[in-house]
Amino acid sequence: MNKVEASAPGKLMLFGEHSVVYGYPSIVTAVGQRIFVEVQEKNDDKFSVIAPEQGVDDYTKSIAHLGDDSVPRAVVFLEFLYKRFIEQYPKACGVQVTTRSEFSSQFGFGSSSAVTVAFAKALSELFEIKITKNELFQLCYKTVIDVQNIGSGFDLASAIWGGTIYYVKPAKIVQYLTSEEPPLVVGYTGIKADTTRLVRMVEQEKKNNPMKITKIFEEITRIVELAKTEIIAQNWLQVGRLMTENQLLLEELGVSSPELQTLIQASNSAGAFGAKLSGAGGGDCMIAVSSAITKSTIERNIEKANGQVLRVHTNAVGTKLERVHDL
Numbered sequence: 632m633n634k635v636e637a638s639a640p641g642k643l644m645l646f647g648e649h650s651v652v653y654g655y656p657s658i659v660t661a662v663g664q665r666i667f668v669e670v671q672e673k674n675d676d677k678f679s680v681i682a683p684e685q686g687v688d689d690y691t692k693s694i695a696h697l698g699d700d701s702v703p704r705a706v707v708f709l710e711f712l713y714k715r716f717i718e719q720y721p722k723a724c725g726v727q728v729t730t731r732s733e734f735s736s737q738f739g740f741g742s743s744s745a746v747t748v749a750f751a752k753a754l755s756e757l758f759e760i761k762i763t764k765n766e767l768f769q770l771c772y773k774t775v776i777d778v779q780n781i782g783s784g785f786d787l788a789s790a791i792w793g794g795t796i797y798y799v800k801p802a803k804i805v806q807y808l809t810s811e812e813p814p815l816v817v818g819y820t821g822i823k824a825d826t827t828r829l830v831r832m833v834e835q836e837k838k839n840n841p842m843k844i845t846k847i848f849e850e851i852t853r854i855v856e857l858a859k860t861e862i863i864a865q866n867w868l869q870v871g872r873l874m875t876e877n878q879l880l881l882e883e884l885g886v887s888s889p890e891l892q893t894l895i896q897a898s899n900s901a902g903a904f905g906a907k908l909s910g911a912g913g914g915d916c917m918i919a920v921s922s923a924i925t926k927s928t929i930e931r932n933i934e935k936a937n938g939q940v941l942r943v944h945t946n947a948v949g950t951k952l953e954r955v956h957d958l
């Protein structure tokens with residue numbers, strides 16, 4: 632019985648949140664913190680999960696019933712992924728799945744997408760199935776849609792390809808932009824963003840006021856295109872300024888929050904090149920672009936404003952095989 636472990640990184644959205652859901656481009660970077668998923672074949676027909684960070688110490692279901700009844704939130708992406716995987720690759724059997732995370736699922740770093748991708752990667756290695764990045768994406772994207780019905784898949788693409796990518800859904804365009812780490816300071820508000828609620832809110836607003844929202848999305852897209860050029864040129868001053876412009880449009884969209892605003896202002900007044908919320912808004916994290924000289928001043932200011940500084944590397948590698956045990 633073989634055992635393999637794969638990992639996938641978390642992410643931070645740099646530009647283009649919300650508009651990306653409607654087919655406009657976005658830019659996302661993978662962070663250094665990862666989620667690890669170990670998978671071991673079993674001699675039965677059971678799908679079992681141990682996920683200590685999620686408070687799951689032994690969840691078991693028979694393979695024939697995957698996706699049936701109410702599935703606990705903590706295992707829902709793993710369970711639906713395995714259901715999809717078995718439909719596509721019928722040689723699969725019972726498996727023991729164990730997860731481990733280097734970051735809290737509260738931060739908005741994309742723990743659900745990272746765990747889904749790491750599990751899919753581990754399964755493909757365990758069952759020796761040759762699978763391209765695009766095929767891995769399609770499998771994971773179907774799973775995310777099964778579970779939450781909405782989503783651009785930018786977080787899955789980041790977990791699969793890693794680096795800093797220009798992304799159009801559903802992985803129609805994935806383009807690496809830089810070999811250098813975007814120099815970010817990350818401030819966590821302490822509030823969990825409700826991504827689904829915010830995406831639905833923007834959807835409703837788009838129905839009520841299509842001209843206004845389409846214009847905001849087109850403006851965001853103009854910024855994404857400029858940011859793409861500046862990231863390729865590693866011109867971080869301009870990248871920061873474009874973040875501030877993107878932030879103003881997100882405020883107009885109504886997805887920012889007082890806590891995000893406070894941390895963004897704290898960063899800008901400490902000399903950041905620019906700052907914005909990252910992700911759906913309403914909470915989670917903000918990001919600021921900084922020079923090496925102002926970085927610690929920005930960090931101190933974020934902490935003084937009641938934010939938590941999350942020290943991350945950016946431009947991290949995408950999903951990878953970590954270990955194979957021949958038992």
Ligand code: PMV
Nearest residue numbers: 648649739782783826910911
């Ligand atoms: O809240 P997050 O970090 O999952 O980001 C959501 C980004 C959105 O564009 C609002 C939704 C999406 O699926 O792209």
